[in-house]
Amino acid sequence: MELLNETLKLYLEQYCEPEPELLKHIDRETHLKVLMPRMVSGHYQGRVISLLTKLVNPKNILEIGTFTGYATLCFAEGLAEGGKIITIDINEELEDRVRGYFAQSAYADKIDYRIGNAMEIVPTLKETFDIVFIDADKKNNLNYYNLVFNQVKPGGLIIVDNVLWSGKVLAQKEDKDTSNIINFNDEIAKDKSVEKLILPVRDGLFIIRKK
């Protein structure tokens, strides 16, 4: 089940900023040439990410789950002067394509793209982050959250994608992925060290602000 019906999606896309040409190209190629294209953030969610990032004006961003780099470039639009984004993906088959997209963008020198298992790479990072985007293997949402939490600045954001999981979370489906996401959402709801809300954007974006 798609949470946004096609008519509403098209309307929302008309009343936000237009999709930059490179992102249009990435979205088109992702749908034509890459497996599981529906993982791409896309126009409306991309503009939500871009606007949120501009409000925060971050120095350091961490993205866990690059895929084709669409959201990476949306985050990069809002980086502060001298800021950078580290983005991690385990899928080396996409590396050349994604490095090509980043090279064509205005943000090539701000993006630190690493290939490997985020569960191994994240514990090696020394930076503190203004924004962390968790969008990889959903079973590890809580592990990533716990791994990065101490490196998120007070007032910083942790954003987690797909927390409504195509409506399966509301239907309380009992498959493993859905149960993991429900468990993650429940843990965040109980966490008193953060302010939080789920935006019903695309597949559900959890916006979590560290107090």
Ligand SMILES: C[S@@+](CC[C@H](N)C(=O)[O-])C[C@H]1O[C@@H](n2cnc3c(N)ncnc32)[C@H](O)[C@@H]1O
């Ligand atoms: C939903 S996609 C990311 C979409 C992208 N952030 C966007 O918004 O366009 C999830 C990505 O996580 C990656 N991934 C899955 N498990 C991972 C892991 N353990 N470490 C790093 N990346 C992982 C997958 O290869 C996939 O490209």
